[in-house]
Amino acid sequence: MENVRLKIIDFDYKGGGVAKLDNKTVFLDGGVIGDVVEAEILEDKKRFFTARVLSVLKDSPYRIKSKCNYSGVCGGCDFLEFDYKEQLKWKREKVTNDLRRIGSIDGEVKDTLGMKTPYYYRNNIQLKVLDGKLGYYKKNTKELVEVSRCIIAKDEINNFIRILRTWKGIKSVDEVSIRENYRGEIMAVFISSKGVKNFNTLLPKIVESNVVSVFENINRNRKVRFGREFKKLYGSDYLNEELLGMKFKLSPRSFFQVNLLQTEKLYNVALKSLKLEKKDRLLDLYCGIGTISLLAADKVKEVVGVEVVEDAVEDARLNAKLNNITNSRFICGKSEDVLHKLYENNSLYFNKIVLDPPRTGLDKSLINTLLKLGADKIAYISCNPSTQSRDLKLLSEDYKVELIQPVDMFCNSVHVENVVLLQRNK
Ligand SMILES: C[S@@+](CC[C@H](N)C(=O)[O-])C[C@H]1O[C@@H](n2cnc3c(N)ncnc32)[C@H](O)[C@@H]1O
Structure with a gap:
C-alpha cells in the first residue's frame, strides 16, 4: 500500500498514535495528538490498520522537544514529546x-x-542486560537500547547505572532491578539465569557509594520477574522507606509504589x-x-x-x-x-x-x-x-x-x- 497522510487524534493503550483512514482506525507506532504525519501502512485488518510513522509533516501545538536523548527509540516512556499539561x-x-x-x-x-516536575521521579526501574550492555527494550521489540541515564529515574539510580556500566561482571546478569529510597539509598537485585560472576570486583565501588543492599536472584523462567530464591550479596535485608511520616521496611520481592x-x-x-x-x-x-x-x-x-x-x-x-x-x-x-x-x-x-x-x-x-x-x-x-x-x-x-x-x-x-x-x- 502507498504511504498515507494522517492526523493523530488519540493515543492507544500502548501510547502509540491513533488516526482514522477510510472510516477505519489506524494504530501507529508513534506521533502526538494533533500531529499530521506521513505513515506507511503495515497491516490492513478487517476493522483497523497498523502503520509506522515515517515523518511528522506538521507539528502538533502540543508537541514539545524531548529532554531525553533516547526519546523515540527507547520503549521506556511514551509521552516525552507530549506537553505535560496535555x-x-x-x-x-x-x-x-x-x-x-x-x-x-x-x-x-x-x-x-x-x-x-515530571522527571527524575521513579524510585524503581528494571534494566535489561544484553552482551554486557544495560538498557530498555525498543518499543514493541526485544532489541536493546543502551542507556547511560534515565530521565524519569531518580538521581542515585542514575549514579548506580554509571557504576554498573564499568563492571565486567554485568555480563553474567540478565536483568537488574534498582530501587532508591527517600534518602537516596539504593537496593539492587541482579537477576541471572546462571548466577552473578565477579561480584567482588564491583564491591569496592559499592562500599564507597550509597548502595545499602544487593541481592542475587536466580531466574530461568523469563515469564516472571523474579525466581524463587533471593541470595543476599551485600548489606541490609531491607530498604527503609518513609511515607507520610511513617517508616516502612521493604524486602526485595515486595511491591512498593514507584x-x-x-x-x-x-x-x-x-x-x-x-x-x-x-x-x-x-x-x-x-x-x-x-x-x-x-x-x-x-x-x-x-x-x-x-x-x-x-x-x-x-x-x-x-x-x-x-x-x-x-x-x-x-x-x-x-x-x-x-x-x-x-x-x-x-x-x-x-x-x-x-x-x-x-x-x-x-x-x-x-x-x-x-x-x-x-x-x-x-x-x-x-x-x-x-x-x-x-x-x-x-x-x-x-x-x-x-x-x-x-x-x-x-x-x-x-x-x-x-x-x-x-x-x-x-
Ligand atoms: C498495586 S499493588 C498495591 C500494594 C499496596 N496497596 C501499595 O499501595 O503499596 C498490588 C498488590 O497486590 C498483590 N497481589 C496480587 N494478586 C493478589 C491477590 N490475588 N490477592 C492478594 N494480593 C495480590 C501484589 O503482590 C501487590 O503487592
Whole structure:
C-alpha cells in the first residue's frame, strides 16, 4: 500500500498514535495528538490498520522537544514529546471514556493530580542486560537500547547505572532491578539465569557509594520477574522507606509504589474519601507491605490487610511493630480466597474496604463476595482504568460512585492511576 497522510487524534493503550483512514482506525507506532504525519501502512485488518510513522509533516501545538536523548527509540516512556499539561488532560479523558464505555458510569472525573516536575521521579526501574550492555527494550521489540541515564529515574539510580556500566561482571546478569529510597539509598537485585560472576570486583565501588543492599536472584523462567530464591550479596535485608511520616521496611520481592510524592497524594485522597472513624473496621485488600493499612490504623478500630506475597506480608507485620501499631493484622493469601473464607465463617465484618489490585483488576468471585458482604464504603485504587471500569460496572449493582480522582503516578507514560470511592446504596 502507498504511504498515507494522517492526523493523530488519540493515543492507544500502548501510547502509540491513533488516526482514522477510510472510516477505519489506524494504530501507529508513534506521533502526538494533533500531529499530521506521513505513515506507511503495515497491516490492513478487517476493522483497523497498523502503520509506522515515517515523518511528522506538521507539528502538533502540543508537541514539545524531548529532554531525553533516547526519546523515540527507547520503549521506556511514551509521552516525552507530549506537553505535560496535555498529558494530564488526556489522562482525565482516558479515565472518563473508560468509565463511560466499559463501566457505563457517568460521574464527574476530577482533574488529574500532576507533578510540578515530571522527571527524575521513579524510585524503581528494571534494566535489561544484553552482551554486557544495560538498557530498555525498543518499543514493541526485544532489541536493546543502551542507556547511560534515565530521565524519569531518580538521581542515585542514575549514579548506580554509571557504576554498573564499568563492571565486567554485568555480563553474567540478565536483568537488574534498582530501587532508591527517600534518602537516596539504593537496593539492587541482579537477576541471572546462571548466577552473578565477579561480584567482588564491583564491591569496592559499592562500599564507597550509597548502595545499602544487593541481592542475587536466580531466574530461568523469563515469564516472571523474579525466581524463587533471593541470595543476599551485600548489606541490609531491607530498604527503609518513609511515607507520610511513617517508616516502612521493604524486602526485595515486595511491591512498593514507584513515585513517592504522588503516592502520598494518592493515599491521602483514598483515605480521606473513606471518612474513617474510630468505630470502623477496615479491610485493605492487596495490601503489599501494609502502607495503607498502617497509615489508616490510628483512625480506625481495627485494620486487616490481605496480600499474596509472603515476604510482603512479613514486611507488613514488621512495619506494624516498627510504627508501634497494635490494631492491625495481616493475612497471607489471595484476596478472593481470604475474603470468601472470612465471609463464609462469618468471622469478621468490615464496614470500609480499600482495593488496590494489580493491572488485571479484581477476580469475579471477589466482586461477588464484596456484594454479599455489603461494606458501606469502598475505595478502589487502580493502575488500569479499563479493568477498574469493568469491575465497577459489576459493583454498581449495589454501589454508587461518589468520587473519581486520577493521579499521575507514571508521568511521561501512557499509564494512569485512579481512585474511585463507592458508597453502598441505601
Ligand atoms: C498495586 S499493588 C498495591 C500494594 C499496596 N496497596 C501499595 O499501595 O503499596 C498490588 C498488590 O497486590 C498483590 N497481589 C496480587 N494478586 C493478589 C491477590 N490475588 N490477592 C492478594 N494480593 C495480590 C501484589 O503482590 C501487590 O503487592
